[in-house]
Each structure stands twice: as structure tokens, then as C-alpha cells.
Amino acid sequence: MDREKVIVIDFGGQYNQLVARRVRECNVYCEIYSYRTPLDEIKAMKPAGIILTGGPNSVYEEGAATCSRELFELGVPVLGLCYGAQLMMHVLGGEVKRADDREYGKTKTYYDVSSLLFKGIGGADAQNAGDGMEPSMTVWMSHFDYISRMAEGFVAVAHTDNCPVAACENRSAGLYAIQFHPEVLHTEYGKEILYNFVRGICNCAGTWRMDSFVETQIKAIREKVGDGKVLCALSGGVDSSVAAVLLSKAIGKQLTCVFVDHGLLRKNEGDEVEAVFGPEGPYELNFIRVNAASRYYEKLSGVTEPEKKRKIIGEEFIRVFEEEAKKIGAVDYLVQGTIYPDVVESGLGGESAVIKSHHNVGGLPEHVDFKEIIEPLRDLFKDEVRRAGLELGIPEYLVFRQPFPGPGLGIRIIGDITGEKVRIVQDADAIYREEIAKAAEEWKKSAGIAGAEGLAPEATPQQRYEYYQGQNPEWMPDQYFAALSNMRSVGVMGDERTYDYAVVLRAVRTVDFMTAEACDIPWEVLQKVMSRIINEVRGVNRVIYDLTSKPPGTIEME
Numbered sequence: 001m002d003r004e005k006v007i008v009i010d011f012g013g014q015y016n017q018l019v020a021r022r023v024r025e026c027n028v029y030c031e032i033y034s035y036r037t038p039l040d041e042i043k044a045m046k047p048a049g050i051i052l053t054g055g056p057n058s059v060y061e062e063g064a065a066t067c068s069r070e071l072f073e074l075g076v077p078v079l080g081l082c083y084g085a086q087l088m089m090h091v092l093g094g095e096v097k098r099a100d101d102r103e104y105g106k107t108k109t110y111y112d113v114s115s116l117l118f119k120g121i122g123g124a125d126a127q128n129a130g131d132g133m134e135p136s137m138t139v140w141m142s143h144f145d146y147i148s149r150m151a152e153g154f155v156a157v158a159h160t161d162n163c164p165v166a167a168c169e170n171r172s173a174g175l176y177a178i179q180f181h182p183e184v185l186h187t188e189y190g191k192e193i194l195y196n197f198v199r200g201i202c203n204c205a206g207t208w209r210m211d212s213f214v215e216t217q218i219k220a221i222r223e224k225v226g227d228g229k230v231l232c233a234l235s236g237g238v239d240s241s242v243a244a245v246l247l248s249k250a251i252g253k254q255l256t257c258v259f260v261d262h263g264l265l266r267k268n269e270g271d272e273v274e275a276v277f278g279p280e281g282p283y284e285l286n287f288i289r290v291n292a293a294s295r296y297y298e299k300l301s302g303v304t305e306p307e308k309k310r311k312i313i314g315e316e317f318i319r320v321f322e323e324e325a326k327k328i329g330a331v332d333y334l335v336q337g338t339i340y341p342d343v344v345e346s347g348l349g350g351e352s353a354v355i356k357s358h359h360n361v362g363g364l365p366e367h368v369d370f371k372e373i374i375e376p377l378r379d380l381f382k383d384e385v386r387r388a389g390l391e392l393g394i395p396e397y398l399v400f401r402q403p404f405p406g407p408g409l410g411i412r413i414i415g416d417i418t419g420e421k422v423r424i425v426q427d428a429d430a431i432y433r434e435e436i437a438k439a440a441e442e443w444k445k446s447a448g449i450a451g452a453e454g455l456a457p458e459a460t461p462q463q464r465y466e467y468y469q470g471q472n473p474e475w476m477p478d479q480y481f482a483a484l485s486n487m488r489s490v491g492v493m494g495d496e497r498t499y500d501y502a503v504v505l506r507a508v509r510t511v512d513f514m515t516a517e518a519c520d521i522p523w524e525v526l527q528k529v530m531s532r533i534i535n536e537v538r539g540v541n542r543v544i545y546d547l548t549s550k551p552p553g554t555i556e557m558e
């Protein structure tokens with residue numbers, strides 16, 4: 001079956017993944033490919049539409065990323081964004097020039113309502129504006145070069161005070177070019193413009209939905225696996241949990257999940273994972289929990305160098321996993337929780353291969369006897385994985401779990417790791433999470449937002465997802481945790497001098513985890529966390545709040 005698909009051709013712009021995500025929000029499946037992808041391959045994918053992204057070059061620079069004229073002659077609608085728009089003009093015989101000033105930031109743009117790109121945008125007033133009355137909207141601009149002359153057959157359908165062609169089209173050829181960035185939220189009606197392109201101009205029916213994804217995947221997994229055996233390394237994180245449940249629904253007891261508790265998990269996390277996936281839980285699968293904490297502590301004893309710690313944790317994971325796999329014997333498939341951004345960032349999808357030093361624990365075991373890898377989430381973005389999780393009935397606390405690094409608390413304890421230090425971090429972190437959750441609940445009450453009880457029992461997973469999205473105070477971090485500095489300092493407790501550890505509280509706001517800002521959690525919440533940690537966690541006499549953004553810091557400590 002050919003899935004309805006739009007292709008994003010990546011010219012190295014910073015928003016490539018965002019474009020694809022926005023298209024998927026229109027219920028149209030979308031994949032990212034490098035501009036180097038041969039035209040024949042693109043043709044063979046039978047795309048319903050093609051979108052060209054922004055990029056860091058100028059079209060007239062030597063060696064700049066480019067595309068062939070034939071791309072525009074496939075009979076498939078093409079939308080060029082920013083660099084993609086300029087490239088479309090350049091390749092088709094228009095002209096692109098360097099402006100004196102960069103046009104950057106929110107910009108007032110006048111648009112022509114008769115363009116299919118702007119159909120229905122701006123409400124009735126804008127749509128009915130009479131002659132000489134141009135409706136306007138705010139868009140996000142970021143360009144030096146501009147389209148000084150359009151290619152033949154094109155007409156301008158939007159402009160700004162500085163930019164004569166903010167958008168243009170050749171409707172009969174199905175070609176559209178937009179100088180601004182509809183994919184970023186700063187562009188008013190950005191979503192609507194992309195919707196008009198994929199659903200209107202490309203005529204996509206919008207069949208990409210998580211319920212049908214889950215259904216088709218379950219069917220596909222059943223067909224592929226037959227009566228084979230499948231092995232899955234379950235970490236308890238969102239991706240591996242969703243992958244495991246998907247497989248369990250498809251093939252039940254043919255699936256075995258191995259959960260390695262390396263003793264570097266958050267407080268009670270091991271038991272929580274077992275409660276969901278173990279024999280008492282709702283799913284049909286074989287669950288093996290390996291309690292390997294002491295083994296890990298032994299290996300890590302006295303090791304202080306961060307990379308060495310990471311390496312030991314990763315290698316030990318593989319070893320433990322392999323030992324378990326050996327007991328199970330040969331399997332047909334090994335499950336990986338790879339998601340689409342991993343595919344793109346490893347350079348397979350788009351152009352901008354991000355150099356990422358960290359991988360999930362362990363990578364691939366070498367000595368496990370399996371024939372093939374299954375990656376059921378390979379096509380999904382993170383928010384889609386969560387939606388699929390809700391669709392599968394996975395508990396919300398698991399689905400909305402914040403990211404947790406593979407090496408776990410091992411990289412949140414600066415210096416060498418001991419069981420005692422792990423206990424300190426676990427206890428401090430549990431208090432921190434509890435207090436943040438409490439403060440968020442109180443905020444909801446004061447803002448008149450009901451808690452989970454505000455959700456109708458018959459709400460669909462999609463409605464549940466949207467409900468949870470809009471339910472947090474503005475200061476709510478995207479990731480937060482307690483860490484242990486390796487510093488001890490002098491304090492007083494009662495009448496006694498203490499010489500104890502300092503706990504570091506970290507909380508960041510971030511969209512992509514590549515850059516991040518420290519979060520301004522209300523002072524009284526931090527004070528409460530501090531006082532509880534000092535009173536309740538033995539061995540701590542100081543609490544420090546980390547204000548560092550990324551860069552120059554990283555989110556984790558090591």
C-alpha cells in the first residue's frame with residue numbers, strides 16, 4: 001500500500017524537523033531527505049507534495065546546495081521555504097540578490113487572499129477585504145538574500161515593507177515559494193498556510209493518525225514476526241515502553257522484555273517498571289528484571305572520569321543483556337526504540353547530521369543471537385510516540401515521563417559513584433519531583449484548571465494528549481532533577497558542625513534539548529525543596545540551584 005506522503009527536502013536549515021512535524025500535525029505523513037537524494041528515488045516515492053527547506057547558503061555561492069530543474073517538473077506541487085523559495089526562483093530563471101540589511105524577526109506581511117496558500121486565513125474580514133485593502137499578518141523572517149525577480153509564470157502573493165516577494169506562486173505549475181518560515185510558531189497562521197499546501201494544494205486526505213498507526217503496526221508486526229521470538233531491552237523510558245506494548249499487543253508471549261536495573265535509576269523506578277510490565281501488570285509478555293546494582297557499583301568503584309563512567313555503564317549493560325539473552329537462546333528479532341529524530345540526526349534522513357555524542361545505553365549487543373532488528377517507532381516524532389502510547393493505554397505517568405539518560409544517575413553524581421551517593425541523589429530527586437508536582441497542582445487549582453478529573457472518561461487519546469499539553473504553569477521545566485556535586489562543605493545542624501555533600505538542583509526549559517535555559521521555578525518552591533532535602537536526606541547540608549544555560553553548560557552534569 002502506498003502511504004500518502006509529503007517529502008521535505010533538506011537544504012541544511014535549522015527548522016527541517018519542525019517542517020516535517022507541522023506537516024504531520026495536518027495528519028499527513030512526511031519524511032525528510034537530503035537535497036543530495038537522486039531525483040529518481042524521490043520520484044519512486046510518489047510524493048503527494050514536496051517542500052524545500054531553508055538553508056545556510058546563498059543560491060549563487062559556488063557549491064551551494066541545489067536541486068535540478070526536473071524536480072519542479074514532476075507534476076507534484078512544490079513549496080519552497082526561505083532558501084528553498086530562493087532556490088526555486090534561481091533554478092527556474094528568476095533572480096536572487098543580497099539585500100543591504102538582513103530582514104530578521106517578526107515582520108508585518110501583506111498577503112493576497114486569492115492565493116491558495118492564504119485561503120481562509122485571517123477570518124472573514126481579511127478574506128472579504130476590498131480592492132486596495134491588503135490584509136496583513138505577522139510572520140517570522142530570517143534572510144539576507146531576497147527574490148529580486150521572479151521566474152517566469154510566477155506572481156507575487158505577499159510582500160513586506162522591505163521584501164517585494166514574501167511569497168509567490170505559479171498556480172498552473174503547482175509551484176509555491178514563501179520567503180518567511182510558516183513552520184515556526186512566531187508566524188501567525190503558519191500552521192494554516194502549511195495546511196493549505198498539504199491538504200488543499202497537494203490534495204492529501206489526511207489519513208495519518210495515531211490510531212491507524214497503531215493498528216497498522218500491530219498488523220505489520222504480526223505478519224513480519226509470524227511465530228518467531230522477539231527480544232526487547234526495556235528501559236522504562238517512553239520509547240522502549242511504547243515499543244514493548246506495541247509488540248506485546250501484536251505477538252503476546254512471543255515477546256520477552258529484559259529490564260536491566262543498573263541501580264542508577266530514580267527512586268522506586270525499578271519497581272514501577274515491574275508493576276507495569278511484570279506478571280502483575282496488564283500486558284501479555286515475558287518480563288525479566290535483572291537486579292544488577294551491586295555489579296555496577298563494583299565496576300564503577302573509584303572511577304571519576306565522566307567518559308569512562310559512561311563507557312563502563314554502557315558496556316556493562318551489554319554484558320548483562322547478553323547473559324540474559326544467552327539464557328533465552330536464539331531469537332528472531334531484537335527490538336530497538338529508535339525514533340524518527342534519531343534517524344534524521346544520524347544523517348540517514350536529512351542534511352543536518354547533528355553530532356551527538358550520547359547514545360542510548362549500550363548500543364547494539366554483538367553476541368546476541370538474532371536475525372533482524374525491528375524498530376516499530378522509527379517513523380515517529382516524540383510527541384507521536386506519546387500519542388501512540390496513550391492510544392495503547394499505557395499509564396499517563398509513563399507516557400509523559402521526562403527524559404532520563406541511559407547512564408542514569410551515574411552522570412548526575414559528579415566523581416565516583418557509591419551506593420550511598422546514589423541513595424542521596426534518589427531521595428533528593430524524589431523530594432524535588434514531589435514538590436514540583438505539588439506546586440503544579442496548586443497552580444492548576446488557583447488557575448481554575450481541574451486536575452486529571454477534568455478529563456472526560458470517554459476522551460480519546462488525542463483529546464487526552466491535548467489536555468495534558470495545556471495543563472502546566474509557565475515555569476514548568478521540560479527536564480529537572482537533583483544531582484550530587486562532589487563537594488562537601490561545612491554547615492551547622494542544631495548545635496553540631498556538619499561536613500556534608502551539596503545537592504544541585506537543575507531545571508531547564510528547552511524545545512529540542514540542544515539548547516536550554518535555566519528555569520525560573522518560584523522561589524518559595526525552591527525553598528521548600530531545599531528545606532525538605534536538608535531535613536530528610538541524610539548526608540546533605542547544602543542545596544545549590546544551577547543557573548547555567550546550554551551552551552555553555554550541558555543539561556546533565558557529566
Ligand code: XMP
Nearest residue numbers: 358359360403404405406407513554555556
Ligand atoms: P546534555 O547533558 O547533553 O543532555 O545537555 C541533553 C539531553 O540528552 C539526555 N542525555 C542522554 N540520554 N543517553 C541518553 O539516552 C545519554 O547518555 C545521555 N546523556 C544526556 C539528557 O538527559 C538531556 O535530556
